[in-house]
Amino acid sequence: MRLSENALIVLKSRYLQKDSDGNIIETPEQLIERVAKAIAKADENYSATKEEIEKTTNEFMDVMSELKFLPNTPTLVNAGRPLGQLSACFVLPINDSMDSIFDAVKATALIHKSGGGTGFSFSRLRPKNDIVSSTMGVSSGPVSFMKVFDCATEAIKQGGVRRGANMGILRVDHPDILDFIHCKDKEGEFSNFNISVAITNKFLDALKNDEEYELINPRNKEVVGKLKASFVWDEIAKSAHKSGEPGIIFIDRINEKHPLSKEVGEIESTNPCGEQPLLPFESCNLGSINLGKFVKGKSIDWDNLKKTVFTAVHFLDNVIDVNIYPLKKIEENTKKNRKVGLGVMGFADMLIDLGIPYDSKEAIKLAEDVMCFIQKISKEASSELAKKRGNFPNYKYSIYSKENIPMRNATTTTIAPTGSISMIADASSGIEPIFALAYYKQVLDGKRLPYVYERLFNVLKDRGIYTEKLAERIIDNRGSLKGIEEIPEDIRKLFVTAMDITYKAHIDIQAAFQKYTDNAVSKTINMPNSATVVDVKEAYNYAYKNGLKGITVYRDGSRQEQVLVVAKKE
Ligand code: ADP
Numbered sequence: 001m002r003l004s005e006n007a008l009i010v011l012k013s014r015y016l017q018k019d020s021d022g023n024i025i026e027t028p029e030q031l032i033e034r035v036a037k038a039i040a041k042a043d044e045n046y047s048a049t050k051e052e053i054e055k056t057t058n059e060f061m062d063v064m065s066e067l068k069f070l071p072n073t074p075t076l077v078n079a080g081r082p083l084g085q086l087s088a089c090f091v092l093p094i095n096d097s098m099d100s101i102f103d104a105v106k107a108t109a110l111i112h113k114s115g116g117g118t119g120f121s122f123s124r125l126r127p128k129n130d131i132v133s134s135t136m137g138v139s140s141g142p143v144s145f146m147k148v149f150d151c152a153t154e155a156i157k158q159g160g161v162r163r164g165a166n167m168g169i170l171r172v173d174h175p176d177i178l179d180f181i182h183c184k185d186k187e188g189e190f191s192n193f194n195i196s197v198a199i200t201n202k203f204l205d206a207l208k209n210d211e212e213y214e215l216i217n218p219r220n221k222e223v224v225g226k227l228k229a230s231f232v233w234d235e236i237a238k239s240a241h242k243s244g245e246p247g248i249i250f251i252d253r254i255n256e257k258h259p260l261s262k263e264v265g266e267i268e269s270t271n272p273c274g275e276q277p278l279l280p281f282e283s284c285n286l287g288s289i290n291l292g293k294f295v296k297g298k299s300i301d302w303d304n305l306k307k308t309v310f311t312a313v314h315f316l317d318n319v320i321d322v323n324i325y326p327l328k329k330i331e332e333n334t335k336k337n338r339k340v341g342l343g344v345m346g347f348a349d350m351l352i353d354l355g356i357p358y359d360s361k362e363a364i365k366l367a368e369d370v371m372c373f374i375q376k377i378s379k380e381a382s383s384e385l386a387k388k389r390g391n392f393p394n395y396k397y398s399i400y401s402k403e404n405i406p407m408r409n410a411t412t413t414t415i416a417p418t419g420s421i422s423m424i425a426d427a428s429s430g431i432e433p434i435f436a437l438a439y440y441k442q443v444l445d446g447k448r449l450p451y452v453y454e455r456l457f458n459v460l461k462d463r464g465i466y467t468e469k470l471a472e473r474i475i476d477n478r479g480s481l482k483g484i485e486e487i488p489e490d491i492r493k494l495f496v497t498a499m500d501i502t503y504k505a506h507i508d509i510q511a512a513f514q515k516y517t518d519n520a521v522s523k524t525i526n527m528p529n530s531a532t533v534v535d536v537k538e539a540y541n542y543a544y545k546n547g548l549k550g551i552t553v554y555r556d557g558s559r560q561e562q563v564l565v566v567a568k569k570e
Helices: 005-015 028-046 050-065 073-078 098-113 142-156 177-181 201-208 229-243 251-257 302-322 328-337 347-353 361-389 393-397 421-425 454-462 468-476 489-494 503-514 533-545 563-569
Strands: 069-071 089-092 117-121 166-171 193-199 212-217 222-228 247-250 282-290 340-345 438-442 448-452 525-527 553-555
Touching: 005 028, 005 073, 005 421, 028 050, 028 073, 028 302, 050 069, 050 302, 069 073, 069 302, 069 421, 073 282, 073 421, 089 098, 098 117, 098 142, 142 166, 142 177, 142 193, 166 177, 177 193, 177 229, 201 212, 201 229, 222 229, 229 533, 229 553, 247 251, 282 302, 282 328, 282 421, 302 340, 302 361, 328 393, 340 361, 340 421, 347 361, 347 454, 361 503, 438 468, 448 454, 448 468, 454 489, 503 525, 503 533, 525 533, 533 553
Parallel strands: 089 117, 117 166, 166 193, 193 247, 282 340, 525 553
Antiparallel strands: 069 282, 089 282, 212 222, 438 448
16 A cells, blocks of 8 residues: 555554554554455345455455545444444434433444544524423523533543544524524634534525514424524624634525435434534445546546446445444434445545646536536446345435435435545545645654645646745745745646635535535635625525535634544644
């Protein structure tokens, strides 16, 4: 396996098996073999012969060791090991009772211990100061119960694979919505949560007509107040402008686009990074194709991509069978729909190899072409599996049954952030542009060396203009080539960073991928420090108009690191 220095550091710190003294007892090649064998074993359930299983094992090993495809972190860490929990994404329901709240806390602890992330909607909890009949007291409300989850996550961090991550959702029509929007105003509060407001169609209508909308107590469905939609919209945008939170999700659109009918349940929440809406007690395992590995000369190697998508869908479907689930209920629900989430990483690498700037019409077209292809082939692959293994049990409630198309998985595609696995694959993360083209790297003797993004380094070398001084200038320029005149214009145009491009260009790419993705797309919409609250609202409108299921903006310099960035540093 050809691994970068950075990849080795990541693998050693969290992925390779260690003995009880903390010594590493596994090579990266052995890791790949352990994972491939454990996942291929599921084929036994479908009467595969020994030879067939061996062939599958080799296919899985090849795509992973060539870094063409990697499954999400829990699969890499836990497959073929006693814990055996392989999914990154979970959504747990929270009903309006102490039992339910603390059952969810327990399930959260088990999931975090195994490296998974949890999402919750707190919308069913009665508002603060509402009556509690058993004690004649008053309730403390959703925001206050979120603290319990935050503390539990903080405590588990010491013993788990990695610090856990949560998504907290509240519907915009919940009476405590204003408290929720501002619950992360103070730096450090709810640091184990990303938060998002679930925006309803009713709210959007009220916003359009500049009207009030109703706040509803979930305990008895009574209308307990009204707020001006434009006021709440402003509060969300102001808070996001100030701190990057909350994000918003278009909850009615998410349910409308869900390939399963309402009889199966309603989606209330996503996983921590927003890319995976799930039903209560559902989990999903993800995997990502490294697009940078599929450029041949100046074009895309579609045949190879097709083959890899087939292998990846086979792999992800097998994961559902060999997975050891943290709760019986999660196992049952997950196996009814068999959702998997195949996505991509290295999109920015691919663009650069093809000579296409990230903020161009050609980039939007490429995003659509690539994802349309992956979507189509993943459906073919799932359909082939269904012919051998049967449709997913809830098939009759799905859009596929109406068209009589066999399908093994209710969903096949999701665009994950790939925060850790992109480091292992040495790829640009998810569908994001390059964040910084150069930065200082610490070396052993305490010195720091400038490190330049390899594709840029090669071009600068080829043109004979690379010097260490130039690298330092790029670093001083915050990793951007903007305004560095000695770098030829064509290079500056191609190598753009996340901060160089407009929020619309970010949203255009997210929308292009969303168009051909069953689940959702993880993406940060970067804005310059000078962006205004009005810009944030415009971004929200543009996102809605372009079919996004949710949006998170991040204004440069507006506080802190996001939950998962912090997590990665540990
Ligand atoms: P990876 O690259 O490690 O496979 P991603 O960055 O693609 O993971 O994140 C995918 C999902 O994995 C997230 O949305 C979340 O559900 C889960 N996840 C990521 N990081 C963490 C973490 N530190 N703790 C718990 N879950 C996480």
